[in-house]
Amino acid sequence: xxxxxxxxWLVFGLGAAYFIIPLVATFMFSLSMRRGYYSFDSYASVxxxxxxxxxxxxxxxxxxxxxxVGILVVVPAVYFVRLRLxxxxxxxxxxxxxxxxxxxxxxxxxxxxxxNSSSIIPFTGSALGTDILLTCAYVTLALPYxxxxxxxxxxxxxxxxxxxxxxxxxxxxxxxxxxxxLPNILVAVLSGAFLTFAIVIGEFTIASLLNRPAFGPYLQxxxxxxxxxxxxxxxxxxxxxxxxxxxxxxxxRFAPRTSARTD
Amino acid sequence: MTDTTAGQRTRRRLSxxxxxxxxxxxxxxxxxxxxxxxxxxxxxxGRDGQFTLENIAGLFTDQIIAAYWxxxxxxxxxxxxxxxxxxxxxxxxxxxxxxxxxxxxVMTFSGVASNFAGVPLAFAFISTLGRLGLVTVILKFIGIDxxxxxxxxxxxxxxxxTYLYFQIPLMILIIAPAVDGLKKEWSEAAAIxxxxxxxxxxxxxxxxxxxxxxGTLSLLFANAFGAIATAYALTGSSxxxxxxxxxxxxxxxxxxxxxxGAALALGMILITATANIIYLVISARxxxxxx
Amino acid sequence: MAAFLDVQNLTKxxxxxxxxxxxxFAFDKGEFISLLGPSGCGKTTILRMIAGFETPTSGSILxxxxxxxxxxxxxxxxxxxxxxxxxxxxLNVGDNIGFGLKIAGMPAEERRARVDEMLKLIxxxxxxxxxxxxxxxxxxxxxxxxxxxxxxxxxxxLDEPLSALDAKIRVSLREEIRAIQxxxxxxxxxxxxxxxxxxxxxxRIVVMxxxxxxxxxxxxxxxxxxxxxxxxxxxxHLNTIEATVVDAATGLVDIDGQTVTVPTLPATASAGAPVSxxxxxxxxxxxxxxxxxxxxxGTIADVTFLGSVIRLRIALGRNTLSLDTFNDQRTAPPxxxxxxxxxxxxxxxxxx
Ligand SMILES: Nc1ncnc2c1ncn2[C@@H]1O[C@H](COP(=O)(O)OP(=O)(O)O)[C@@H](O)[C@H]1O
Ligand SMILES: [Mg+2]
Numbered sequence: 001x002x003x004x005x006x007x008x009w010l011v012f013g014l015g016a017a018y019f020i021i022p023l024v025a026t027f028m029f030s031l032s033m034r035r036g037y038y039s040f041d042s043y044a045s046v047x048x049x050x051x052x053x054x055x056x057x058x059x060x061x062x063x064x065x066x067x068x069v070g071i072l073v074v075v076p077a078v079y080f081v082r083l084r085l086x087x088x089x090x091x092x093x094x095x096x097x098x099x100x101x102x103x104x105x106x107x108x109x110x111x112x113x114x115x116n117s118s119s120i121i122p123f124t125g126s127a128l129g130t131d132i133l134l135t136c137a138y139v140t141l142a143l144p145y146x147x148x149x150x151x152x153x154x155x156x157x158x159x160x161x162x163x164x165x166x167x168x169x170x171x172x173x174x175x176x177x178x179x180x181x182l183p184n185i186l187v188a189v190l191s192g193a194f195l196t197f198a199i200v201i202g203e204f205t206i207a208s209l210l211n212r213p214a215f216g217p218y219l220q221x222x223x224x225x226x227x228x229x230x231x232x233x234x235x236x237x238x239x240x241x242x243x244x245x246x247x248x249x250x251x252x253r254f255a256p257r258t259s260a261r262t263d
Numbered sequence: 264m265t266d267t268t269a270g271q272r273t274r275r276r277l278s279x280x281x282x283x284x285x286x287x288x289x290x291x292x293x294x295x296x297x298x299x300x301x302x303x304x305x306x307x308x309g310r311d312g313q314f315t316l317e318n319i320a321g322l323f324t325d326q327i328i329a330a331y332w333x334x335x336x337x338x339x340x341x342x343x344x345x346x347x348x349x350x351x352x353x354x355x356x357x358x359x360x361x362x363x364x365x366x367x368x369v370m371t372f373s374g375v376a377s378n379f380a381g382v383p384l385a386f387a388f389i390s391t392l393g394r395l396g397l398v399t400v401i402l403k404f405i406g407i408d409x410x411x412x413x414x415x416x417x418x419x420x421x422x423x424x425t426y427l428y429f430q431i432p433l434m435i436l437i438i439a440p441a442v443d444g445l446k447k448e449w450s451e452a453a454a455i456x457x458x459x460x461x462x463x464x465x466x467x468x469x470x471x472x473x474x475x476x477x478g479t480l481s482l483l484f485a486n487a488f489g490a491i492a493t494a495y496a497l498t499g500s501s502x503x504x505x506x507x508x509x510x511x512x513x514x515x516x517x518x519x520x521x522x523x524g525a526a527l528a529l530g531m532i533l534i535t536a537t538a539n540i541i542y543l544v545i546s547a548r549x550x551x552x553x554x
Numbered sequence: 555m556a557a558f559l560d561v562q563n564l565t566k567x568x569x570x571x572x573x574x575x576x577x578x579f580a581f582d583k584g585e586f587i588s589l590l591g592p593s594g595c596g597k598t599t600i601l602r603m604i605a606g607f608e609t610p611t612s613g614s615i616l617x618x619x620x621x622x623x624x625x626x627x628x629x630x631x632x633x634x635x636x637x638x639x640x641x642x643x644x645l646n647v648g649d650n651i652g653f654g655l656k657i658a659g660m661p662a663e664e665r666r667a668r669v670d671e672m673l674k675l676i677x678x679x680x681x682x683x684x685x686x687x688x689x690x691x692x693x694x695x696x697x698x699x700x701x702x703x704x705x706x707x708x709x710x711x712l713d714e715p716l717s718a719l720d721a722k723i724r725v726s727l728r729e730e731i732r733a734i735q736x737x738x739x740x741x742x743x744x745x746x747x748x749x750x751x752x753x754x755x756x757x758r759i760v761v762m763x764x765x766x767x768x769x770x771x772x773x774x775x776x777x778x779x780x781x782x783x784x785x786x787x788x789x790x791h792l793n794t795i796e797a798t799v800v801d802a803a804t805g806l807v808d809i810d811g812q813t814v815t816v817p818t819l820p821a822t823a824s825a826g827a828p829v830s831x832x833x834x835x836x837x838x839x840x841x842x843x844x845x846x847x848x849x850x851x852g853t854i855a856d857v858t859f860l861g862s863v864i865r866l867r868i869a870l871g872r873n874t875l876s877l878d879t880f881n882d883q884r885t886a887p888p889x890x891x892x893x894x895x896x897x898x899x900x901x902x903x904x905x906x
Binding site: 012077079100106107173216220230246248 | 397513
């Protein structure tokens with residue numbers, strides 16, 4: 001059984017090298033703005049750039065709205081499909097998989113053509129409209145992840161029993177979802193939320209094609225014009241992603257365990 | 264009397280259920296179906312508003328065919344390599360008798376790396392393997408000149424290598440539950456029947472993983488095929504892949520023909536859909552033995 | 555004649571806990587051996603060392619004179635059946651049964667014939683194209699048995715193969731396993747925690763407790779002459795009577811105010827000392843019976859109808875005894891609260 005372990009270590013080691021070397025290289029590169037010695041100058045340069053603050057703030061706000069809209073759209077749907085409309089389930093699952101199959105650039109092209117200023121719903125006719133469209137586009141992008149997270153959350157709690165207990169206690173449906181179901185799947189919903197944030201924060205294609213001042217296009221612009229700042233930005237982005245994923249991991253420890261899990 | 268109230272109550276409850284599902288359905292129609300259908304339709308409508316196949320025919324130019332071809336190759340190569348390497352790593356950390364903590368660490372890292380795509384990823388690889396990248400410089404220092412030996416980050420292999428940074432972790436995340444599902448008893452039963460470890464994988468382990476493997480493969484393919492930010496940030500518009508071509512078309516930098524743009528998009532949808540249909544057909548045959 | 559399966563001083567330590575301690579046993583070719591003991595006593599670990607999935611910390615395992623202690627599982631030519639069937643889900647029944655044959659390089663024609671033969675043996679002819687998920691647990695376990703014996707292994711190992719099945723199938727399949735084993739004459743090691751199972755199908759039983767052998771013997775020996783208190787209580791049901799010694803020399807003891815004579819007493823017994831007497835429920839009779847030299851009176855505390863057997867609980871005072879009688883269709887079972895006289899033969903008492 002020794003060779004087995006040897007191959008495992010080899011595979012793991014090669015994989016680790018592939019994933020760690022670019023991070024190390026990027027970090028070293030980001031410290032090399034000054035000739036001859038390492039410094040954090042590139043980071044200072046990034047943080048002091050007002051466009052960095054503005055675009056990052058913009059993307060963060062859009063991200064928060066995307067999370068809220070995503071929860072409002074997904075949670076009731078999952079709840080009712082699980083509880084009352086199980087025959088809709090295959091259709092709903094298919095819909096949530098579509099964003100993984102239809103490229104984002106195709107979707108945004110459709111939006112631009114469909115919702116231009118002369119259409120019935122002229123999203124792109126105003127800045128606010130475009131912001132709304134951008135939010136909806138991000139909700140769509142994150143739909144597979146949000147749906148999966150919420151669906152898993154509802155599977156681990158017995159929503160049927162919870163609902164019946166709440167009904168006997170006289171709660172209406174909005175109260176049941178808001179006060180009973182949501183708190184019980186909070187961890188799952190937050191996982192979906194952080195994943196949404198990780199996807200939205202540096203998104204380039206849609207923001208760029210809708211001409212919004214988001215973080216992704218800013219990154220791209222810096223990359224085309226600077227040498228060391230992009231490396232610093234890559235490290236910053238990696239840390240943000242790590243933070244979002246780390247939150248999901250931490251939250252996972254608080255997730256309710258399904259009672260049906262026996263082995 | 265009672266009948267009517269019961270009927271009303273059912274109806275009210277029904278409408279309430281639909282009210283709950285309605286936002287989701289409206290959302291799906293507005294932001295997934297209508298845009299897609301609109302583009303599919305637009306691909307067949309000429310400047311004069313009449314039905315035409317000209318836009319489709321317009322795809323068959325050398326430049327566009329070459330773009331599709333290199334896109335398919337990069338997506339295929341990064342999907343296949345990503346799937347194979349991801350599977351190998353998943354097997355190593357789950358079945359390879361490595362320390363317990365390693366697995367959790369790899370899974371967490373995979374969650375991060377699979378989302379670390381787009382522009383920052385391009386920056387990381389430029390800092391690593393670009394002309395002035397750290398690895399390039401170090402290798403040159405010890406006498407290996409990557410770029411003289413034909414490597415270029417802005418090429419097919421350069422882009423594939425970069426894409427693997429999110430493809431491999433995605434594979435690990437999706438295939439890990441399937442690898443977990445391989446029971447220890449199966450390999451023991453095979454061993455006691457005389458099978459070598461390799462024979463176990465050949466006849467039992469890999470066939471059981473095959474449908475999940477294929478499913479993830481098609482997902483990775485679609486993932487790479489639609490990816491643009493990484494490639495765009497790496498290469499500008501110098502690498503002629505389909506999403507960059509479409510991006511340029513939308514920005515109005517090139518082509519200047521909305522019908523052709525729609526046809527490009529239709530082609531992309533057809534290719535990712537085909538990848539998924541191939542998966543569905545093969546896995547339906549491979550999954551005979553499943554419930 | 556040298557033993558076919560010879561296990562010598564087998565010891566297994568996981569970390570700091572020794573779960574198998576210096577276990578030795580030897581069996582002849584064709585014997586059906588059970589490893590019997592409570593959950594966690596090390597039965598599976600022993601079986602897995604025989605199979606080659608665990609490496610003994612010390613000791614050796616010989617099969618047919620060959621030391622297999624360090625061989626890989628796939629070189630041992632053994633067959634094994636697992637508790638959870640462990641059929642390959644991607645292969646149909648025919649391919650599952652033929653797996654070992656295919657690995658051994660048997661030509662397809664011959665293989666098909668052997669698979670057919672096996673399917674007939676387990677009573678599932680015509681099932682070769684089914685997939686495991688299309689079959690019941692009992693059917694799957696038969697296929698697993700067929701898969702294990704198809705390559706004609708030197709020995710068959712079964713780890714609680716019946717535990718996952720429901721009661722009825724459990725009994726019928728164990729009879730079938732025994733019949734097939736006798737038919738093939740294959741040496742078999744059967745692990746179970748169910749004493750009834752072990753008693754009913756084994757040639758010999760190894761009774762284990764926390765990593766050590768308590769007793770090794772034929773089912774009737776283990777049951778009738780338990781070597782230790784553990785064996786007596788673990789195998790079969792056992793009544794314990796707490797009595798007081800009246801006269802150690804003559805074997806006179808007091809049981810809840812009734813004085814009886816017992817054949818032997820521990821050497822340490824002295825007048826007034828407490829003593830435990832044990833006996834099987836079935837050696838007690840209601841009323842007097844020829845050959846029974848001890849008579850006690852009590853009250854029926856409980857009646858449990860078990861079908862062919864009726865189990866009575868009889869209160870004597872602070873002692874309550876279980877007593878098994880056969881069901882008699884012509885008379886109603888006794889009822890609770892009735893006074894009753896019971897008798898036993900003093901030679902059936904186990905003084906432990
Ligand atoms: N791989 C292992 N690592 C540590 N302890 C183990 C391992 N396998 C078994 N044990 C321990 O050894 C003891 C005996 O286990 P086992 O042989 O499975 O018992 P049985 O089959 O008689 O129920 C148990 O206490 C179990 O927890
Ligand atoms: Mg066991």
